[in-house]
Amino acid sequence: MITRDEFNTIAANGIWKQNTSIAQILGLCPLLATTTNAVNGIMLSLATIIVMAMSNFAVASLRNLIPHEIRIPVFILIVAALVTVVDLLFNANLHELYLVLGIFIPLIVTNCIVLARVEAFAAKNPPLQSTFDGVFMGVGMLWTLGLLGAMRELLGNGTVLGGIDMVFPSLQPIQLLPESYPGFLLALLPPGAFILLGCMIAWKNWMDAKAAERARLKPPAPVASAGCH
Amino acid sequence: MSAVKEFTAPGMAVRTAAILFIFVIIFTGLLSAAYLWTKPAIEASATEEKMKLVDEVLPRNEYDNDLLNDTFALEPTPELGLSEATTVYRARKAGQPVALVFEAVAPDGYAGKIRLIMSVRANGEVGGVRVTQHKETPGLGDYVEVKKDKNKARPWITQFTGMSLAQVTDKDWKVRKDGGKIDYYAGATVTPRAVTKATLKAARWAEANRDRLFAEGGAK
Numbered sequence: 150m151i152t153r154d155e156f157n158t159i160a161a162n163g164i165w166k167q168n169t170s171i172a173q174i175l176g177l178c179p180l181l182a183t184t185t186n187a188v189n190g191i192m193l194s195l196a197t198i199i200v201m202a203m204s205n206f207a208v209a210s211l212r213n214l215i216p217h218e219i220r221i222p223v224f225i226l227i228v229a230a231l232v233t234v235v236d237l238l239f240n241a242n243l244h245e246l247y248l249v250l251g252i253f254i255p256l257i258v259t260n261c262i263v264l265a266r267v268e269a270f271a272a273k274n275p276p277l278q279s280t281f282d283g284v285f286m287g288v289g290m291l292w293t294l295g296l297l298g299a300m301r302e303l304l305g306n307g308t309v310l311g312g313i314d315m316v317f318p319s320l321q322p323i324q325l326l327p328e329s330y331p332g333f334l335l336a337l338l339p340p341g342a343f344i345l346l347g348c349m350i351a352w353k354n355w356m357d358a359k360a361a362e363r364a365r366l367k368p369p370a371p372v373a374s375a376g377c378h
Numbered sequence: 379m380s381a382v383k384e385f386t387a388p389g390m391a392v393r394t395a396a397i398l399f400i401f402v403i404i405f406t407g408l409l410s411a412a413y414l415w416t417k418p419a420i421e422a423s424a425t426e427e428k429m430k431l432v433d434e435v436l437p438r439n440e441y442d443n444d445l446l447n448d449t450f451a452l453e454p455t456p457e458l459g460l461s462e463a464t465t466v467y468r469a470r471k472a473g474q475p476v477a478l479v480f481e482a483v484a485p486d487g488y489a490g491k492i493r494l495i496m497s498v499r500a501n502g503e504v505g506g507v508r509v510t511q512h513k514e515t516p517g518l519g520d521y522v523e524v525k526k527d528k529n530k531a532r533p534w535i536t537q538f539t540g541m542s543l544a545q546v547t548d549k550d551w552k553v554r555k556d557g558g559k560i561d562y563y564a565g566a567t568v569t570p571r572a573v574t575k576a577t578l579k580a581a582r583w584a585e586a587n588r589d590r591l592f593a594e595g596g597a598k
Contacts (some may be wrong), residue, residue, distance in 0.1 A: 226453075234412040240416065240419075240420050
């Protein structure tokens with residue numbers, strides 16, 4: 150079972166401390182591609198939550214059967230099979246939702262967060278904890294990508310909730326800045342995503358440093374990038 | 379794993395390979411099972427999607443055949459603006475030709491091609507036209523798409539329903555600005571003009587090719 154403390158630690162790690170996008174700097178490829186608006190980023194995160202919970206659970210359950218030497222190919226096999234099964238099940242049983250989330254599910258294959266969490270957490274922890282880890286890593290990704298998407302969209306187009314009509318056909322994007330706003334293309338291009346992501350990382354480090362100072366502790370050492378795209 | 383044995387290097391390799399093999403078998407099996415289990419549902423929803431489009435241009439009570447399986451493979455047809463092969467669906471009632479459902483492209487939209495699906499009845503009447511794909515300016519030319527048309531009671535594109543070459547002359551089959559009788563909203567003429575032109579060409583094409591299209595491949 151899971152203790153309250155364990156649960157809190159997992160949640161805090163996923164949402165803030167080891168946030169995939171602004172602490173671990175993982176999964177940049179889908180991040181750059183989808184965060185041109187908030188809706189896409191959130192949808193990708195929702196699909197990722199489902200896949201991460203499932204793959205973490207599967208790997209944690211099988212972890213004692215997987216020889217250390219071949220763990221990576223086995224993990225990849227499990228993740229790839231699960232992504233495909235999720236894709237098929239969505240298409241068959243939740244067709245309406247599939248039309249919305251469907252294009253994001255194959256993108257998860259390019260997302261190494263899934264493999265990273267399987268390797269770093271699920272391979273060493275029991276199934277329940279691992280499932281929660283998958284979910285909360287996804288939740289951390291959700292708010293980060295949502296915020297990044299919203300900022301890029303607002304700077305780039307002057308709108309919020311672009312693409313919402315894809316999810317709820319009755320809703321329309323809202324023009325927040327005046328119609329005459331000329332747009333700022335850089336924000337919508339991948340370099341803009343990098344720059345804004347950099348600002349978010351700086352903001353997180355600043356918040357952490359402030360918290361550490363308040364606690365009269367040394368600021369935490371900056372987390373090195375895992376070198377994954 | 380009970381008693382920990384010392385493995386020789388080849389023994390270890392064989393053991394590892396065997397375990398990997400077992401994992402591959404299990405997960406391939408899982409994939410195949412999921413594929414086979416979901417296949418009917420996925421095909422059903424793909425059919426449903428297609429039928430939804432067909433229903434927009436041809437009421438279901440007008441025909442009684444399995445239209446999605448009574449098809450004609452159409453070669454690229456410049457008259458319809460199609461540069462690729464497409465499928466024509468043939469609607470019949472009691473074996474008698476009712477209508478053809480086919481795709482067409484208006485190549486000269488304001489922002490490139492406008493893809494249409496339309497039906498033409500055996501008597502030459504247009505059963506209905508719908509835009510399936512376009513890049514026209516949002517809020518200006520995109521009213522050719524029913525979903526974006528502000529006139530919900532009588533969307534612009536429904537004007538073509540019931541028109542036929544026998545009743546409407548080529549001169550009338552134009553937007554008002556060009557001397558025809560097709561209404562359009564002020565501000566965007568290029569888009570409706572392109573769609574109007576494409577429907578006229580398609581109606582002519584259906585008239586000329588109807589017998590060939592219904593005959594070939596045999597009725598089911």
